[in-house]
Amino acid sequence: MAGDIETRQKPILSVRNLEVSIRTAVGDLRATGGVSFDVAPGETFAIVGESGCGKSISSAAVMGLLPRAATARADRCEFDGQEMLTLSRREREKIRGNTISMIFQDPMTSLNPVYTIGNQLMEVFLRHKKGTRAEARDRAIFLLERVGIKNAAERMKAYPHQLSGGLRQRVVIAMAMMCGPKLIIADEPTTALDVTVQMRTLALLAEVQKDFGLAVILITHDLGIVASLADRVVVMYAGKIVENAPTRSLFRAPLHPYTQGLIQCIPSHGPAGADAPLHTIPGMVPSLIGRHEGCSFRNRCALARPECAVGEIGLTAFEADHGYRCVVPHQTLMAHWRETEGMKA
């Protein structure tokens, strides 16, 4: 696709034009329509958007974890030089938990309640690596200590239900590290956690990533998490990437009206005081069933104009690595951002 932004470094994961559709009773649902992105080794790459925008289904497609009613196709979907969508189930299982690990919102989806955590950590290692049980045990203890669990050797004997939610999520992080992955996909990793625990868990994730030099795809709805953790961000809306930028650039100059609205409606954005109402994005996300032309955001957009309804809208480059999918020129978009921000101050 013209206008796509290529990163200079050879990406660890490269996705071009990923389309996932799901058969439903009322018609085909286009969960994602032509998603393209690159994840560089060692970077934190955030996919941000609201429910139903296609952020989780994109990573599920890469991992081959789609529900049965869904089909995925892409021009390219390469992890470490290997095309992912055409892999057999066995080949994919060799990758899962080994070179790519996943962390989900609910730690209990990754932990089996009937085995001790030590057992499960070692299991992951022994399944993928040719090592002895003693090596697996050493690595498990090392990683549990790394994620801040005291008396790791003792805790290996604990069952998941004996740990608090925050502790469980740390165990899941340790488990994701067992085979020394190149990429971790973290899907809303802290949404189920208390706020004070969330911050520590994110800080831990960032530290672990830096120590081991791995890439992280962070899937979240929370721009606060993106701002404090990610190197680069794509913003998704209704199955499409609407903006693609380095984190600093995105928050300094959010161009797409949806990105602007998403930042502004966060309760902690803008001045305090009981008298200012929160910024809202009016209306709601359109149905993804069937095909539709033009921009899917136009019914909620303050800057909408007739061109918005016509054709396929491509990604326009604002800076070399900052693109946005909107027909409105970036000067107008920036002026709109400043104006709405000014109204709040």
Added chain:
Amino acid sequence: MSNAPAPLDNMDIALPTPRQQSWAMAKRHLGLQIGLAIVLVATFAALFAPLLAPADPYAQDLTARLAPTIWQEGGTWAHILGTDGFGRDVLSRLIYGTQVTMIVGFGAAVFSGLIGTTLGIIGGYLGGRVDAVIIFLINVKLAMPGVLIALSLVSIFGGSLLSITLILSLLFWDRFAVVTRTATQQVRTREFIAAAECSGASKSWILLREILPNIANQIIVIGSLEMAIAILVEAALSFLGLGIRPPMSSWGILVSEARDFMFYKPHLVLIPGLAICILVIGINLLGDGIRDVTEPQGRN
């Protein structure tokens, strides 16, 4: 606004109502359709037996005993499925037998459903001591050898249609109670129950208007299962001579009467046996189908 863009064309794709959704699924559900067809045919046969039956099911004709069926050599259109050992028309007896089979099956499912569901939702919703008593009742019931008790009760109270239906109901309520109790416990924790309580709803309102509609599909599924079992047990009782008394016709009696000719006129056993088998499968298909198309609506 003149420069507004064309609206999103699919903005107003209305999602179907739960009923429309169930209907759309039913139209594609082959098992449901086959099951429904079988049950409808059986119900129709039971309701209109006097009009459908080609002959009097009780009229004996000793000159035409054990007449062959239409596809056997010497078969005639007068007796499509042949005649039995007393020369009665098998087809007519089969059609009349549907009445007993359907009344016993349906009646037992409804009565046992009433008993079991009442106990189940009360126990599941109220919990505590009431629930403990109901669990005790269920356990007692589960510990009883059902068919043996049915046999002895039938031999005491006789094999009238009513007594058999009631006795079978008393035997089969436990599964309703177990399932509805668990289902109620799940529904009870949902916030709309708390919202109804906060609106001042009485217990009976919550049980009947809030909980019952949400577990209705499970009750129907269990009902279909119990109906099928009741039909089988009725057939077994009749076969053993403890059910409906001859000359009344029931499918179990047809099998029982054909015992003596089993080895040289096997179709006399096979035809009612097959009828039982098809109806039971049909009822089960229908129940499974209903479960599939009416499963709880929060499907996204």
Added chain:
Amino acid sequence: MATPRTTPMLSLRDLEVRFTVGRRLIGRPKILHAVNKLSLDVERGEFVSIVGESGCGKSTLVKTLLGLQAPTAGAIAVNGKDLSDYSRLELAHMVQPIFQDPYSSLNPRKSVAANIALPLILSERPLPEQVTERVREIMRRVGLPQRFENSYPSQMSGGQRQRVAIARALITRPKILVCDEPTSALDVSVQAQILNLLRELSRDLDLTCVFISHDLSVVRRLSQRVAVMYLGRIVEIGKSEQIFQVPHHPYTRLLISSILPPDPEHHLPPARWDGGGPDPTNLPEGCHFRSRCASPQPVCATRLPELVDYEGTRVACLAYEPGATWKPQSTPC
């Protein structure tokens, strides 16, 4: 707050809710103090938020306020009358809830109109025309198009469902609205819509609101007063601006520093794991927060702090009692 005032709309006095957990054969059963000697007055028309993390007792408090859970000790008065003196229907007319999960708070087998009308039908036994009229009126009020009347909850988005729940809560024009994390299951952009709606409705209808949340940032723009709860007790309560600008209690500070603003200049502090809170079924002597506090003092282990007035807010921390010689450091998370 020494000003003479009218009867508060909602008044909690030394409210206690205890549960027995894990009955054991030998020894004493474990007691969980979900709500522990909690006192709070909410004035007519006031918007008060109660903030705390899981296990702080906020859900139990909600149930108790709604009359779904009997208090073990202490008293709740609604409009000057004890909660236990209300009949179910009278209480329903005074207090209505909005729950967390709009997917579970509506009966999926009933249409939107039937869901909304429930409190009205139960309490006023109106004519069918009146029901339709009142339902339409309240649907307009909460921003639900009339075409949804005969829809079912499964056909609606989370935000729309939460509007249905709000309409149901308001149809009998109650005085008090108890909101139990009403936006935590919603998307950010929808959350903002619902928060604004609640804010607007509470003002226009002179509602008294108790808003429960685990996230301080959500309540910042909403509430006049904020109470922070930790292990069944209020540890700090005061005017919203004050709590956010000058938080005193170390736990309030920890909560505020846990808010992640959409600002790339904001950096995560290094992960530091405190020992976690104490076992809630076996609370130690002294301050319950001291194992997580950045500057615990020996005296903290001796006495449980009570709420004391300090610069316009009320704080339960020994450092703010008259004569204390130290102030807690701001917790570096």
